Amino acid sequence: MPLTLDHVVIAVADLDRAFADYAALGFTVIRGGEHQNGITHNVLVVMQDGSYLELIAFKRPDPRNRWSEVYHRAGEGFLDHALLPGAIEADVAAAQARGLDIADPVPGGRHRPDGARLDWKTARAPGSDVPFLCGDVTPRALRVQEGDVRRHANGVTGIARLTVAVRDIEASRARYAALLGTSADAPIRDAEVAGTPARTAMLPLGGGTTVTLASPVGAEGALARALAERGEGPFAVVFRTARAAGDLDVGLSHGARLSVVGPEE
Template sequence: MLTALDHVIIGVNDLAQATSVFSEKIGLVPRGGGSHRSGGTANRIILIGDTYLELITIQRPAEAQQSMRDRLAKGDGYLNFALSSNDIESDTREMVQRGVSVIGPIPGQLKASNGQTRGWSRTHVERPDLAQRYPFIIQHDSTGEEHRFRLAGWTEPPPHPLGAVQILSVTIAVSNL
């Protein structure tokens, strides 16, 4: 079942600079992250309650999606979001039964700088008319405090200088329904 907003993805051209800006100027401390084994990307994580912001950059351009390279050529900014699933196989089957064309579940993995890995499965809505297949659903290989611990780089999630924060809602604006 889909359970919540999992995370919001923010594309950045310079991960070190974005980490500094979010931490020092905005008051949200990025931690954890690492290199994705596929897709040519690397990230840092900003934990916000039970969800997070993912700062993502292209690390290996030859492996990155063309749509991501094109988007980041226009500058830093919002890329995407993902919804949490606690049973991605069932959610994927339900989507297919309702006539939705999907890609997945696809396993994914991230290797942290400390050598540890965390994994997930994700399912995308197949839309050939879109450059990227988003939003998507995701199920991580951990939950609760263990999940937060892993996202923070196998350490306690840091407090934010901004104070306690949470994401209350997400609004999606479209030009044409």
């Protein structure tokens, strides 16, 4: 079964402010709770396609954590992205057999505000150009809630495209393909990303989401700045919506580059 996009992680300074701002953008926002490490807590925006945004805040720095290092150095904005495995142990073993340097799964979890405990396992490669895997131990519906929380006033139904900033397009394409179990020869094309020249490769995920790996040509422009400031990882998210397309207010999105495309695109 093809791996699907599970969630995109966005660092915010104040969780209550982020909750209010994403609600002002037309999203239904829900409280996620506190992680077992006691250092981070989150709120979520869950979409009809099963993917979600995780808005995460740090109660204190965690020197051992890359997310903490990026946030405390570069501020609010994208941190990471995760894929949903079919069976995490088997998917990790398969990726390792294909040559990807990815660690064995480790346990994690959090407590929801209603007292429910969620447990999962994650597996990560050393570089942030490829996503981590997040596989549920408790039922996924506890972590990724269903029902009316997936309906949004702005009409957003899911994530159509995710752009990931990378330094070496060929190397990242090969690493991503090893994770997905797909061909490593996706065409590399010249394109404009955020108005600046880049080399790109498009990789389809399950569920209809497309990941575009993008490496800047030169040291100027938003893509190059993002790499310099935040390192490799998510650069932009494009949502599907049944309504009008356009960019979302980057101030309200806390540094995350978000936009929407209409149903015909």
